[in-house]
Amino acid sequence: MRRIITAVVQNQSGVLNRITGMLNKRQFNIESISVGTSETEGISKMTFVVDVSDQQKLEQLTKQLNKQIEVLKVSDITDKAIVARELALIKVGSNAQLRAEIQGIITPFRASIIDVSKESLAIQVTGKPDKIDALISLLKPYGIKELTRTGVTAFLRGQQPEQQVTEIHSFSI
Amino acid sequence: MKVKEKQAAFATDEKVNGADLFIKALVEENVDTVFGYPGGAVLPIYDALFRHEFPFEHILFRHEQGMIHAAEGYARVTGKPGVVIATSGPGATNLITGITDAMMDSLPLVVFTGQVSKSVIGTDAFQEADVMGITTPITKYNYQVQNIADLPATVSKAFHIATTGRPGPVLIDIPKNISQEMTAGDFDNKFTVPGYQPTMNPNPLQIRKLATALRNAKRPVLLAGAGVTIADGAHELKEFAEKYNIPVVNTLLGLGSFPGSNPLSLGMGGMHGTYAANMAMYEADLLINIGARFDDRLTGNTEHFAPNAKVAHIDIDPAEIGKIISTDIPVVADAKKALNALLSDENEQSNHNAWLEKLGANKKDYPLWYKHSEDKISPQWLIKQIHHASNGEAIVATDVGQHQMWAAQFYQFDKPHNWITSGGLGTMGFGLPAAVGAQIGRPDDTVVAILGDGGVQMTIQELAVLADKNLPVKVFIVNNEALGMVRQWQEKFHGERYSESLLTKNPDFVKLAEGFGVRGLKVEREEDVPELLEDIFSYDGPVVVDCRIDWKEKVFPMIAPGKGIHEMIGVEVEK
Ligand SMILES: Cc1cc2nc3c(=O)[nH]c(=O)nc-3n(C[C@H](O)[C@H](O)[C@H](O)COP(=O)(O)OP(=O)(O)OC[C@H]3O[C@@H](n4cnc5c(N)ncnc54)[C@H](O)[C@@H]3O)c2cc1C
Ligand SMILES: Cc1ncc(C[n+]2csc(CCOP(=O)(O)OP(=O)(O)O)c2C)c(N)n1
Numbered sequence: 153m154r155r156i157i158t159a160v161v162q163n164q165s166g167v168l169n170r171i172t173g174m175l176n177k178r179q180f181n182i183e184s185i186s187v188g189t190s191e192t193e194g195i196s197k198m199t200f201v202v203d204v205s206d207q208q209k210l211e212q213l214t215k216q217l218n219k220q221i222e223v224l225k226v227s228d229i230t231d232k233a234i235v236a237r238e239l240a241l242i243k244v245g246s247n248a249q250l251r252a253e254i255q256g257i258i259t260p261f262r263a264s265i266i267d268v269s270k271e272s273l274a275i276q277v278t279g280k281p282d283k284i285d286a287l288i289s290l291l292k293p294y295g296i297k298e299l300t301r302t303g304v305t306a307f308l309r310g311q312q313p314e315q316q317v318t319e320i321h322s323f324s325i
Numbered sequence: 326m327k328v329k330e331k332q333a334a335f336a337t338d339e340k341v342n343g344a345d346l347f348i349k350a351l352v353e354e355n356v357d358t359v360f361g362y363p364g365g366a367v368l369p370i371y372d373a374l375f376r377h378e379f380p381f382e383h384i385l386f387r388h389e390q391g392m393i394h395a396a397e398g399y400a401r402v403t404g405k406p407g408v409v410i411a412t413s414g415p416g417a418t419n420l421i422t423g424i425t426d427a428m429m430d431s432l433p434l435v436v437f438t439g440q441v442s443k444s445v446i447g448t449d450a451f452q453e454a455d456v457m458g459i460t461t462p463i464t465k466y467n468y469q470v471q472n473i474a475d476l477p478a479t480v481s482k483a484f485h486i487a488t489t490g491r492p493g494p495v496l497i498d499i500p501k502n503i504s505q506e507m508t509a510g511d512f513d514n515k516f517t518v519p520g521y522q523p524t525m526n527p528n529p530l531q532i533r534k535l536a537t538a539l540r541n542a543k544r545p546v547l548l549a550g551a552g553v554t555i556a557d558g559a560h561e562l563k564e565f566a567e568k569y570n571i572p573v574v575n576t577l578l579g580l581g582s583f584p585g586s587n588p589l590s591l592g593m594g595g596m597h598g599t600y601a602a603n604m605a606m607y608e609a610d611l612l613i614n615i616g617a618r619f620d621d622r623l624t625g626n627t628e629h630f631a632p633n634a635k636v637a638h639i640d641i642d643p644a645e646i647g648k649i650i651s652t653d654i655p656v657v658a659d660a661k662k663a664l665n666a667l668l669s670d671e672n673e674q675s676n677h678n679a680w681l682e683k684l685g686a687n688k689k690d691y692p693l694w695y696k697h698s699e700d701k702i703s704p705q706w707l708i709k710q711i712h713h714a715s716n717g718e719a720i721v722a723t724d725v726g727q728h729q730m731w732a733a734q735f736y737q738f739d740k741p742h743n744w745i746t747s748g749g750l751g752t753m754g755f756g757l758p759a760a761v762g763a764q765i766g767r768p769d770d771t772v773v774a775i776l777g778d779g780g781v782q783m784t785i786q787e788l789a790v791l792a793d794k795n796l797p798v799k800v801f802i803v804n805n806e807a808l809g810m811v812r813q814w815q816e817k818f819h820g821e822r823y824s825e826s827l828l829t830k831n832p833d834f835v836k837l838a839e840g841f842g843v844r845g846l847k848v849e850r851e852e853d854v855p856e857l858l859e860d861i862f863s864y865d866g867p868v869v870v871d872c873r874i875d876w877k878e879k880v881f882p883m884i885a886p887g888k889g890i891h892e893m894i895g896v897e898v899e900k
Contacts, residue, residue: 162520165469166457173462208647215644221466221486224520 154183155202155210156236156306159217160225163189163196167222171198174220180204180213184238184281184303195224199305201281229308236306239276240284241266245295246273254294261287272297280304343473343504344373346512347437350480352379353514356408358399358765359383360392364412365452366439369504384765384794387786389416391758393423394784397432398759399766401745402720404557406433406487407762413439413501414452418459422752424494425463429749430578431555433492435483440469442502456498465493473506477514485516490523491642492555523641527658527666534654535613535637536672542611542635544680545571548594548623551578551748552616552640558661559583559741562615565664569674572684574602576617578748581738591684592693595623596884597730600691603890605684609634616640616660619649620749629889639663693734693882694898698875702851704728704803707872708735711773711801714858719771719799720745720763724756724780726810728803730880732775743770754783757800761787764796771799771862778804778831785837791867792842799861800843800869802834805876813879818886827876838869847871 161167168187175182183201190197204210210228217226246254247270254273255265263277277287281304288299347370351359361383363371374383386392389411396407407427411420417438427434441450460467466486470476479497487495539545553562559582566573566589573583574594583590594602603625606612612634617623624630627649637654638646646655656663695705708731711719721736722745723729729746738744745763747755760774781802791798805812812826838845848857848870861868881895 165471166461166467169458170461177462208651211647212644219642219644221518221521 155230157200158227159198159223161196162222163194164222186303186305201304233309233312234306236280236304237278238281238302238304239278240301242275243272243298244291257290340507341510343506344369346476348373348377350477354484356381359408360396361410362389364416366413366501387789389419390422391784391787393420394755394758395762396434397427398745398762400432402742402763403766406435409436411438413441414454417456418454426747426750426752427494428463431492433487434494435487436496438498440498440500443500460496464496467496469498470503473503473508477512478516481514482516524657525659525662527656527663531656532666536670538611538635540673540675542675543677544609545611546605546609547571547573548614548617549573549579549582550576550617552660553582554741556660558664561661561664576623581741581744584739585737586739597880600896601687606631607891612636614638618645625884625890691896701873701875704731704874704878705735708732710854712736714862715771719773722756722760722774724776725751725753726777727880728775728777753780758784758787760798761790764798774800776802778802779808788841788843797865798867802871804871805874807876834871844868849873
């Protein structure tokens with residue numbers, strides 16, 4: 153199952169290395185990680201998209217994250233009302249004739265062309281990962297020359313239906 | 326050596342450097358022993374050690390691996406953190422095995438490594454190694470000091486993290502420019518660690534659940550691991566087991582947390598555990614694990630581990646609960662606090678006499694066994710003799726291999742904090758230096774090292790420290806002229822193909838000991854053993870004894886790899 157996990161961490165040198173190293177050692181299957189500063193100085197926010205086989209693996213993942221000294225809070229927000237976004241930059245093969253056709257494809261995705269050259273176009277798109285996947289597969293026939301994705305970043309919507317967030321208590325050892 | 330007049334420590338109006346601050350920070354932590362080895366990147370620190378009067382002793386080892394295992398031995402028997410100082414590059418990389426060993430076995434270490442100066446970090450400078458990168462996966466926490474002002478608080482924080490919660494190694498990397506930098510001497514060691522709050526007290530609801538499960542159990546078993554000893558909970562464990570008449574299985578590292586001589590003790594469980602212990606876990610309907618992490622050497626094939634039991638697991642580290650064995654009653658807490666909570670919860674006795682009788686019969690009918698070998702010494706018998714000669718009160722350190730298992734099986738431990746062995750990493754070369762460290766930490770106790778002829782050669786240079794400091798450790802080399810444990814597996818599982826496991830050209834251990842200035846003896850026949858033991862246990866100094874055993878000796882009983890705990894081989898005397 154695919155889960156979206158966020159971690160609030162103290163922004164110290166080496167923290168990213170410690171966390172990715174742990175995930176790698178314990179053989180967690182990470183689809184993406186995004187990291188950036190948060191609203192509080194010295195605190196960063198990490199968003200992981202993971203593919204775990206079962207509940208027990210998921211529990212291990214959140215516990216092992218929580219165990220890291222620099223980690224302040226871990227939340228599994230998959231089943232909450234969330235806003236999740238990813239940014240992708242896609243360079244496709246194109247010439248003057250194809251440009252309009254490609255524009256037609258990307259418009260419904262609210263993607264934009266951010267660079268044009270004789271043989272290629274660079275497209276920027278933001279959205280949920282499945283939307284980006286869909287756009288990529290539509291663009292494939294034109295030849296994707298370069299692709300970079302930021303990985304998902306996410307947080308909870310301001311308003312949550314009924315039940316509370318499963319905030320995994322910042323256990324540490 | 327000309328000893329200069331030592332400076333009075335830290336006159337406030339005087340300028341000091343980072344190394345001075347560092348020494349003061351160690352003093353603030355009440356350090357009594359430092360295990361160290363000098364080198365370029367820590368020269369300022371060694372200079373400060375020379376200049377100052379300070380209330381701890383620095384012990385110079387002969388290899389950084391030896392010194393860090395010594396720090397582990399010290400930590401294991403004192404409960405205090407082992408403090409280590411090494412230089413950058415090779416000094417630091419020589420520590421890696423010990424740091425990993427301490428991480429696996431939850432031993433508190435505070436390791437300080439010198440680092441090249443900030444201005445050249447990242448340039449492949451002389452003796453630069455990426456110690457932060459290398460040690461990140463093998464430390465509970467590591468940190469490189471960036472500003473001299475942070476140094477005192479960083480040291481303090483390192484001690485806090487290493488010794489609280491689930492103990493472990495913490496490494497602080499100190500660039501040379503920091504230890505050299507001059508400062509007005511402001512000393513502020515206050516720190517906060519917001520992301521680290523170990524859960525000490527158990528959730529009362531979980532304790533209730535456990536009590537109810539216990540009341541209803543017909544076949545309860547306690548599994549006591551190293552966590553009980555770490556929590557200083559041996560006394561409470563005994564009270565709890567006796568109050569409810571629950572039989573106790575120990576893990577290898579849990580030995581001593583429950584008295585081996587107690588009628589409720591089933592001895593060690595697992596790969597080389599007793600039949601009674603393993604069958605108890607196999608047949609139990611309630612397994613209460615206190616401070617053990619269900620290592621695979623204990624569980625065997627997990628499919629067959631405690632298949633019919635409700636499992637309760639008390640551990641200070643939430644990540645250990647449910648990691649290997651799914652748990653019905655998780656209790657995140659310090660073992661002693663959880664035991665106290667269980668003891669204060671008045672509970673009815675369950676009636677499980679039939680169960681106790683069955684386990685008693687197993688214990689009686691399938692004891693650990695051995696045979697006397699014809700012309701050499703039987704190693705199991707030797708361990709029993711050492712137990713006898715040391716009144717069962719010695720601190721025992723082992724290396725890794727067959728001798729380690731014989732020591733675990735036949736030196737019955739009645740007290741906690743007296744057993745030092747490398748469990749999780751199984752580090753050969755651990756035993757001798759660990760014994761040295763233990764003797765330093767507990768100078769008034771008898772310390773015995775039981776080692777293999779293979780492993781002792783990995784860190785034998787530390788005999789120099791025994792001689793240098795006249796530490797009266799009694800070193801027994803259980804000499805089978807083989808890498809015995811490897812040879813045993815080759816005999817049993819690889820068609821007796823003894824690939825690279827026979828040590829036919831061993832050194833003369835007696836001469837070797839004498840070369841180091843340590844008394845050396847050799848014994849080959851059982852009839853000479855009692856007198857020899859009497860002699861060496863009344864001798865006030867270090868001794869090395871080369872004990873010759875039959876190379877064919879094996880450790881039994883045993884769970885073969887991949888098998889369940891109910892499928893032991895070698896349970897009954899080999900014909
Ligand atoms: C050759 C060889 C053979 C071996 N054979 C066996 C065997 O037959 N049987 C066997 O059992 N082992 C055997 N081992 C050892 C095995 O590999 C493990 O090291 C051992 O089983 C671990 O024991 P443990 O879980 O008690 O200790 P540890 O691994 O030290 O775990 C301690 C646990 O206690 C917890 N803890 C720490 N502090 C506290 C506290 N204050 N309160 C509560 N919990 C706390 C920790 O979080 C951890 O989960 C063998 C090793 C070797 C090298
Ligand atoms: C550093 C290290 N290298 C290799 C091993 C693998 N190993 C485990 S036991 C053993 C044999 C130990 O032989 P010895 O020290 O003579 O002890 P014995 O088993 O004979 O009692 C070996 C090689 C290990 N545990 N540690």
